[in-house]
Amino acid sequence: AKIVHLSAIGADLNAASTYHRSKAEGERGLLRLAPNSTVLRPSIVFGPGDGFFDRFARMAIIAPALPLIAGGNTKFQPVFVGDVAESIIYCLSNSQSDGQIYELGGPSIYSFKELLVYMLSVIDKKRALISVPMFAMRLPAAMASILPNPPITSDQLRMLETDNIVNENMLDITSFGIIPQPIEAHVPNYLSCYRQGGVFAS
Secondary structure: OOOOOEOOOOOOOOOOOOHHHHHHHHHHHHHHHHOOOOOOOOEOOOOOOOOHHHHHHHHHOOEEEEEEEEOOOOEEEEEEEEHHHHHHHHHHHHHHHHEEEOOOOOOOOOEHHHHHHHHHHHOOOOOOEEOOOOHHHHHHHHHOOOOOOOOOHHHHHHHHOOOOOOOOOOHHHHHHOOOOOOOHHHHHHHHHHHHOOOOOOO
């Protein structure tokens, strides 16, 4: 009766990255076939076992330094997985969301560097943050793309050239009456395993 589709901020038929173009194609195809569907475009989603804070905390345990691609200036607006789930539930039960596209972000905007600095402070680790120019990453990323689970791909590099934040002209998570939760409310809890005495601490 109703489909809520999880897409991504940056979805655009003319985007530089294949990922964002494919997201836009998916949105267009769905809304053509099921016009009453709702599209949700989250920024990076955080929560236990996520692909950002948890992933980089694991890297920080074994690596003496972390890379800041393009200086770490790309901006993100992390949104809590619970808020995304609550948004989905709202859209399934409220017809005013039919046919609409929403962008979901948390209460604050951070640069990639700021997020890594915060993650390191949470797990109480000191690691060098080394700025790596975009051009210097292109060949390694192209070579890594052939691996089964590459640490970085050429397409991800293209995505890092664009900020991942909610467009001020788009409907957002506040349309659902949701007050988005900050990273400080959850990240310290699920990264505790990487602090001294934790399961994965070294």
